[in-house]
Amino acid sequence: MKRREFLRAAGAGLAASAVATPAIAQSMPELKWRLTASWPKSLDTLFGACEDFSKRVAESTDNKFQIQIFAAGEVVPGLQVLDAVQNGTVEMGHTAAYYFWGKDPSFAFATAIPFGLNARQQDAWQLRAGGFELLDPLFADFGCYGIPMGNTCAQMGGWFRKEIKTVADLKGLKFRIGGFAGNVIKRLGVVPQSIAPSDIYPALEKGALDAVEWIGPYDDEKLGFYKVAKYYYYPGWWEGGAHAHLLINRSKWNGLSKSYQSIITAAAREAGVGMTARYDYLNPPAMKRLIAKGTQLRPFSAEILEASFKAANDVYADMGKRNARFKKILDSIMAFHRESYSWWQVCELPFDSFQVRMLRRT
Amino acid sequence: MKRREFLRAAGAGLAASAVATPAIAQSMPELKWRLTASWPKSLDTLFGACEDFSKRVAESTDNKFQIQIFAAGEVVPGLQVLDAVQNGTVEMGHTAAYYFWGKDPSFAFATAIPFGLNARQQDAWQLRAGGFELLDPLFADFGCYGIPMGNTCAQMGGWFRKEIKTVADLKGLKFRIGGFAGNVIKRLGVVPQSIAPSDIYPALEKGALDAVEWIGPYDDEKLGFYKVAKYYYYPGWWEGGAHAHLLINRSKWNGLSKSYQSIITAAAREAGVGMTARYDYLNPPAMKRLIAKGTQLRPFSAEILEASFKAANDVYADMGKRNARFKKILDSIMAFHRESYSWWQVCELPFDSFQVRMLRRT
Numbered sequence: 001m002k003r004r005e006f007l008r009a010a011g012a013g014l015a016a017s018a019v020a021t022p023a024i025a026q027s028m029p030e031l032k033w034r035l036t037a038s039w040p041k042s043l044d045t046l047f048g049a050c051e052d053f054s055k056r057v058a059e060s061t062d063n064k065f066q067i068q069i070f071a072a073g074e075v076v077p078g079l080q081v082l083d084a085v086q087n088g089t090v091e092m093g094h095t096a097a098y099y100f101w102g103k104d105p106s107f108a109f110a111t112a113i114p115f116g117l118n119a120r121q122q123d124a125w126q127l128r129a130g131g132f133e134l135l136d137p138l139f140a141d142f143g144c145y146g147i148p149m150g151n152t153c154a155q156m157g158g159w160f161r162k163e164i165k166t167v168a169d170l171k172g173l174k175f176r177i178g179g180f181a182g183n184v185i186k187r188l189g190v191v192p193q194s195i196a197p198s199d200i201y202p203a204l205e206k207g208a209l210d211a212v213e214w215i216g217p218y219d220d221e222k223l224g225f226y227k228v229a230k231y232y233y234y235p236g237w238w239e240g241g242a243h244a245h246l247l248i249n250r251s252k253w254n255g256l257s258k259s260y261q262s263i264i265t266a267a268a269r270e271a272g273v274g275m276t277a278r279y280d281y282l283n284p285p286a287m288k289r290l291i292a293k294g295t296q297l298r299p300f301s302a303e304i305l306e307a308s309f310k311a312a313n314d315v316y317a318d319m320g321k322r323n324a325r326f327k328k329i330l331d332s333i334m335a336f337h338r339e340s341y342s343w344w345q346v347c348e349l350p351f352d353s354f355q356v357r358m359l360r361r362t
Numbered sequence: 363m364k365r366r367e368f369l370r371a372a373g374a375g376l377a378a379s380a381v382a383t384p385a386i387a388q389s390m391p392e393l394k395w396r397l398t399a400s401w402p403k404s405l406d407t408l409f410g411a412c413e414d415f416s417k418r419v420a421e422s423t424d425n426k427f428q429i430q431i432f433a434a435g436e437v438v439p440g441l442q443v444l445d446a447v448q449n450g451t452v453e454m455g456h457t458a459a460y461y462f463w464g465k466d467p468s469f470a471f472a473t474a475i476p477f478g479l480n481a482r483q484q485d486a487w488q489l490r491a492g493g494f495e496l497l498d499p500l501f502a503d504f505g506c507y508g509i510p511m512g513n514t515c516a517q518m519g520g521w522f523r524k525e526i527k528t529v530a531d532l533k534g535l536k537f538r539i540g541g542f543a544g545n546v547i548k549r550l551g552v553v554p555q556s557i558a559p560s561d562i563y564p565a566l567e568k569g570a571l572d573a574v575e576w577i578g579p580y581d582d583e584k585l586g587f588y589k590v591a592k593y594y595y596y597p598g599w600w601e602g603g604a605h606a607h608l609l610i611n612r613s614k615w616n617g618l619s620k621s622y623q624s625i626i627t628a629a630a631r632e633a634g635v636g637m638t639a640r641y642d643y644l645n646p647p648a649m650k651r652l653i654a655k656g657t658q659l660r661p662f663s664a665e666i667l668e669a670s671f672k673a674a675n676d677v678y679a680d681m682g683k684r685n686a687r688f689k690k691i692l693d694s695i696m697a698f699h700r701e702s703y704s705w706w707q708v709c710e711l712p713f714d715s716f717q718v719r720m721l722r723r724t
Binding site: 124288359 | 418423424477482485489579597598624627628632634636640646650667671712713718721
């Protein structure tokens with residue numbers, strides 16, 4: 001109150017709109033940043049999360065902090081987001097960190113690992129069970145600060161031109177598969193391919209690929225895979241809850257005021273909830289449409305799932321012997337995995353299972 | 363840039379720390395608000411979400427917007443949060459809206475209804491499928507603005523002194539049960555009781571109650587129910603994903619600047635993710651401890667689940683005939699429920715089921 005009275009007195013006669021305290025000027029400077037995404041604009045689930053985030057930051061700062069969003073290829077290609085943020089080409093990126101497992105295999109844990117955590121577990125591990133703290137030094141090694149921003153939820157196992165029933169059917173299959181999982185599936189004879197989303201369809205159409213996985217019904221429908229591959233397999237055991245990440249150039253992050261850091265963190269987490277909710281809202285009708293267009297749903301056979309499970313554990317054991325950080329993070333995630341699913345089987349799974357049982361009756 | 367130069371010129375000779383533009387003064391005034399929770403401090407899951415929220419708002423506003431948190435009973439009792447916010451006794455509250463279903467049965471939809479949505483579905487319905495827009499006029503009728511802030515996830519079915527196997531075993535059972543579900547379970551002969559958390563244990567100990575349900579292992583362990591009732595049933599079919607709400611006095615909300623509204627919304631949603639993650643992190647070890655202390659896990663029998671399912675649908679049909687708003691929101695939630703579980707059975711459920719199957723093998 002006193003301060004306001006003093007303000008009025010001090011400000012009398014001045015063009016009031018043009019005066020600010022240094023304290024406020026420091027904490028709320030005008031900033032224009034750029035964010036490059038790994039996704040095309042058409043994927044409004046993933047790209048939409050970036051737009052929600054940018055809008056929230058602008059609204060929370062009276063439009064002082066503006067973040068312009070670029071689709072994959074506008075500034076850098078979709079799989080070069082980490083480099084672009086690290087080099088300072090842009091201040092921010094939105095990507096799946098597991099694309100960069102070739103630089104360091106521990107990047108896989110930030111997104112999803114085969115037979116790993118589901119969406120809520122991935123949140124709980126990162127926010128409460130030490131996951132964020134384990135991943136932070138990894139992002140720091142690459143000049144970034146990483147905040148989870150959105151989960152795709154359990155993904156589908158992808159589109160196959162032919163039915164696959166046994167492990168033998170996988171031999172020699174050219175399969176576009178995201179992230180670390182290629183490592184696992186090649187032990188089953190698959191030839192994994194890493195391709196950014198906008199290049200997948202042409203490769204599948206030309207026959208350079210036998211199968212592709214991307215995310216789930218809504219995004220996959222937009223990319224058109226159903227037109228050239230009929231069999232849609234489930235579940236995508238290599239990404240039961242894949243987290244996207246907001247990456248921020250670390251020195252840019254460190255240069256922000258505490259209030260801007262706070263606004264960004266809250267906005268990223270909120271945009272993450274919004275992205276997950278968008279998937280949960282948009283996938284069900286998309287699945288219906290795909291089935292109406294002739295898509296054939298197929299579950300992976302027990303033989304394939306169990307062989308994949310064994311292959312994943314073999315890869316983890318090998319990688320863990322060669323890389324201490326990988327081993328440390330793997331141990332943390334797997335301890336949480338065991339504990340969490342012990343509880344999940346008591347409460348969530350029986351609830352959902354009963355709901356599905358009743359649904360099938362009506 | 364020009365504006366800043368003008369600032370320097372205009373500000374010369376003034377005590378700089380005491381000058382602010384009206385624009386900034388309007389959007390970032392110093393505010394001290396109070397939030398009353400329906401929970402005791404000891405429930406650091408629910409109460410913790412309020413603290414996270416308040417901390418985030420303070421950090422995002424350079425401590426200009428301070429929200430003081432009060433536990434149940436400090437300002438008003440736990441079940442009077444809606445009245446306190448509506449009357450302006452406090453500016454904000456954190457509660458489960460379904461406590462107030464007696465004022466209007468549609469409040470049930472804001473939190474959870476029997477055989478309703480799971481946690482992620484509840485988010486998706488509220489954020490994307492029109493749930494927020496349907497609930498907003500209801501909150502407005504009670505002078506509030508409501509933002510979902512945290513989900514308890516699927517809850518347990520509660521603590522029973524004796525085993526219950528059949529619907530006949532439920533007859534005359536005095537059962538503390540939260541929210542709208544009492545309406546359903548009384549059709550099975552149960553005598554439902556609505557009691558705030560801190561009063562439940564004494565009632566159970568004295569034998570004034572035969573059974574209680576609260577939330578899940580972590581909170582229930584704190585409230586000590588395992589000491590007086592041995593059988594712990596699952597799943598809590600009346601709250602498969604119960605949303606807590608941040609309630610804000612509506613005229614206070616309307617008086618806030620857009621940036622403060624934005625900061626509050628993001629902080630509430632972020633605190634919500636944090637609360638859910640806390641449950642997912644804390645429940646598993648709590649369940650282990652309870653079992654070590656002699657708790658006996660029991661699933662509700664198919665007979666009881668199916669009778670409850672039928673009773674719930676009967677209640678919905680009756681209530682829908684008498685109350686147009688109830689019918690309208692019910693139709694929205696049930697359409698989403700059907701669509702969402704049609705998809706859930708394809709992707710999430712098979713993923714989680716396989717994980718649990720492998721867990722049991724090792």
